[in-house]
Amino acid sequence: MVSSSQIEFIMNNMNLGLVYVDKSRRIQMCNQIAKEITGIVVDAHNNHGSGKIEDGDIVVIADNKLGDDDGELSLDELKSLNINDKQIKDDDMLLAIGVYNNEKIQSQYKYIREHQLRVPVSISSNYFGFNISASIDTANKVTEITVNGQPNRIEYYSSVGNTVVIDGKTGSIKFVQARGYSVRHEAVGDLLRGHGFIAKDVERKDIDVTGKMFLELFDKSKLSDELFGALDGRETIINNSIYEINKRPFVCTIVPWREEGADDGVFLIIQEAENLEKLMIARNEIIEQMEDGQLRESQKELGFPEDAFKSFVGRSPQANEVKYLAYKASQNKFNVIITGESGTGKSQLAKEIHDYGTPGTPFIEVNCNAIAPSLFESELFGYVGGAFTGAKNEGKTGFFEAANGGTLFLDEIGDIPLEIQVKLLHVLQDKIIYRVGSSKPIRINVRIIAATNQNLELMVANGTFRQDLYYRINVFPIDIPPLGERKSDLYLLINHILKRVCNEYGMEMKQFSGDALNKMLSYNWPGNVRELENTIERAITLCESNIVYSEHLRIGTAGTANTLKEMLAEDEKRIIDTSMMKHNSNKQAVMEELDISRTVLYEKLKKYGIK
Numbered sequence: 001m002v003s004s005s006q007i008e009f010i011m012n013n014m015n016l017g018l019v020y021v022d023k024s025r026r027i028q029m030c031n032q033i034a035k036e037i038t039g040i041v042v043d044a045h046n047n048h049g050s051g052k053i054e055d056g057d058i059v060v061i062a063d064n065k066l067g068d069d070d071g072e073l074s075l076d077e078l079k080s081l082n083i084n085d086k087q088i089k090d091d092d093m094l095l096a097i098g099v100y101n102n103e104k105i106q107s108q109y110k111y112i113r114e115h116q117l118r119v120p121v122s123i124s125s126n127y128f129g130f131n132i133s134a135s136i137d138t139a140n141k142v143t144e145i146t147v148n149g150q151p152n153r154i155e156y157y158s159s160v161g162n163t164v165v166i167d168g169k170t171g172s173i174k175f176v177q178a179r180g181y182s183v184r185h186e187a188v189g190d191l192l193r194g195h196g197f198i199a200k201d202v203e204r205k206d207i208d209v210t211g212k213m214f215l216e217l218f219d220k221s222k223l224s225d226e227l228f229g230a231l232d233g234r235e236t237i238i239n240n241s242i243y244e245i246n247k248r249p250f251v252c253t254i255v256p257w258r259e260e261g262a263d264d265g266v267f268l269i270i271q272e273a274e275n276l277e278k279l280m281i282a283r284n285e286i287i288e289q290m291e292d293g294q295l296r297e298s299q300k301e302l303g304f305p306e307d308a309f310k311s312f313v314g315r316s317p318q319a320n321e322v323k324y325l326a327y328k329a330s331q332n333k334f335n336v337i338i339t340g341e342s343g344t345g346k347s348q349l350a351k352e353i354h355d356y357g358t359p360g361t362p363f364i365e366v367n368c369n370a371i372a373p374s375l376f377e378s379e380l381f382g383y384v385g386g387a388f389t390g391a392k393n394e395g396k397t398g399f400f401e402a403a404n405g406g407t408l409f410l411d412e413i414g415d416i417p418l419e420i421q422v423k424l425l426h427v428l429q430d431k432i433i434y435r436v437g438s439s440k441p442i443r444i445n446v447r448i449i450a451a452t453n454q455n456l457e458l459m460v461a462n463g464t465f466r467q468d469l470y471y472r473i474n475v476f477p478i479d480i481p482p483l484g485e486r487k488s489d490l491y492l493l494i495n496h497i498l499k500r501v502c503n504e505y506g507m508e509m510k511q512f513s514g515d516a517l518n519k520m521l522s523y524n525w526p527g528n529v530r531e532l533e534n535t536i537e538r539a540i541t542l543c544e545s546n547i548v549y550s551e552h553l554r555i556g557t558a559g560t561a562n563t564l565k566e567m568l569a570e571d572e573k574r575i576i577d578t579s580m581m582k583h584n585s586n587k588q589a590v591m592e593e594l595d596i597s598r599t600v601l602y603e604k605l606k607k608y609g610i611k
């Protein structure tokens with residue numbers, strides 16, 4: 001049994017923020033990382049005590065978007081710093097130095113309306129003997145305020161109001177803005193309206209928030225609405241989706257907890273979203289490790305080795321059952337039939353049964369629907385020289401002989417013509433073959449693995465498949481359920497395919513965004529793993545950055561083209577799609593790149609529903 005102190009240890013040392021909210025919307029648990037990333041506790045690099053802005057204090061502001069994520073800082077509040085300039089508007093970038101509540105002392109400030117500046121904007125001054133500089137670098141999304149060589153740097157996502165306050169009496173720094181200020185109501189607007197600030201030091205690392213209302217600490221937002229909805233029993237699909245908490249983006253997952261005997265509540269799992277790529281890699285690794293661990297556990301329960309059937313990816317109860325049966329089949333030499341819809345992994349499983357049970361022996365794969373009926377016999381059993389017109393002089397080894405000592409995999413066995421079925425039956429019974437044109441028996445020792453996506457029982461009933469052969473090959477049936485019925489395998493499969501495809505194409509490892517994952521997880525995959533593979537492959541070729549977004553996924557269209565016309569249309573659509581994405585939907589650029597006229601482009605965009 002894991003003790004509660006062990007659980008607490010894990011929660012406080014994991015890389016994810018975890019908050020548990022009960023039915024009454026109170027926080028019952030909040031781990032250390034959740035407190036740190038939401039700003040409930042501060043990683044204080046510039047320590048200071050608690051207090052508030054007093055008359056005569058010097059206030060320095062670097063605000064990239066006035067009125068946004070700065071405690072609704074307005075012109076009215078700026079008057080307290082002796083800034084009274086009607087030209088300054090909401091959303092402007094503002095750098096300011098002023099003395100609080102002293103009409104006689106002039107402030108220094110700079111405001112800029114243009115948001116897309118690529119060069120940093122700054123002011124610097126010797127203000128009452130203090131060397132002060134403040135800057136905003138929109139290209140790198142960084143604000144910095146330096147007082148007498150002591151910098152305070154805050155990176156931002158959409159907006160930030162970096163603030164430093166110098167004590168007017170002692171000249172020491174009494175407040176330094178740190179991330180998470182919204183949760184503490186320490187935004188510059190709040191401070192200028194008289195709100196106090198907390199001390200920032202290492203001792204404040206374990207603030208207890210247990211029992212506090214969720215909305216006392218976090219703003220009302222789309223996320224809080226979803227969270228409360230989940231507490232009221234509403235279905236929620238927030239799974240690695242980006243939501244803002246106190247104006248900063250986080251990768252959020254809401255997991256309702258409904259256990260008999262316990263209070264209903266929800267877990268909120270949060271991660272910082274500022275470096276999505278790194279996070280996604282970390283998250284994927286964690287989930288993979290977790291799922292791997294669960295897989296090992298379930299394999300142990302079933303009593304088969306850890307390394308068995310590793311490449312048959314999946315951890316759903318159905319996938320585990322398939323692997324268990326496959327393992328059992330690999331340990332014996334009886335014939336096996338694998339059934340399942342097209343693309344469920346029948347061929348892959350057949351190869352794995354062979355590799356695990358009889359490594360180093362031949363594995364011959366025969367696709368029965370690719371052989372002309374007249375050639376079946378000679379292909380399966382071989383022939384001797386001069387057996388028929390067109391036969392090679394030296395004769396030919398058939399698939400059975402080639403597979404001797406190993407496995408013959410008969411894919412699409414339902415497509416074997418009736419007259420060959422009877423011959424196959426004899427081989428299975430007697431373990432003897434005759435090459436076409438020869439009466440010399442050849443003893444063979446071959447295990448048959450057959451596969452089909454047809455209903456053989458029905459074929460037996462309507463006379464297209466021999467009943468006796470059916471009984472012979474149906475000794476050990478393994479049915480692989482469609483992917484849509486074992487969705488919990490999706491996550492592992494997605495990662496597995498992604499890795500494989502990136503390796504195959506010699507690309508850097510890519511990651512799926514939360515939205516892209518959600519889109520894949522909510523689709524039913526009628527084409528099974530093959531459709532999933534095609535979709536991922538296409539998405540990767542469409543996407544230029546290292547993150548694959550949902551826009552790159554052409555779900556439901558991949559791999560459905562059958563005719564040349566359909567295939568060409570799919571390619572045309574993909575090429576136009578890629579070009580539109582590359583040029584940010586700039587049609588002129590797309591026309592130039594693809595060398596097509598406006599009329600043609602508009603016609604194609606309409607035809608393929610590309611926006």
Ligand SMILES: Nc1ncnc2c1ncn2[C@@H]1O[C@H](COP(=O)(O)OP(=O)(O)OP(=O)(O)O)[C@@H](O)[C@H]1O
Binds near residue numbers: 348533
């Ligand atoms: N569980 C799995 N783990 C990893 N890859 C899988 C899995 N299942 C299927 N695949 C992959 O999906 C693709 C399709 O699988 P496969 O060809 O084995 O399907 P199938 O059932 O034999 O299809 P068909 O009936 O059309 O021949 C292959 O590239 C295979 O490697």
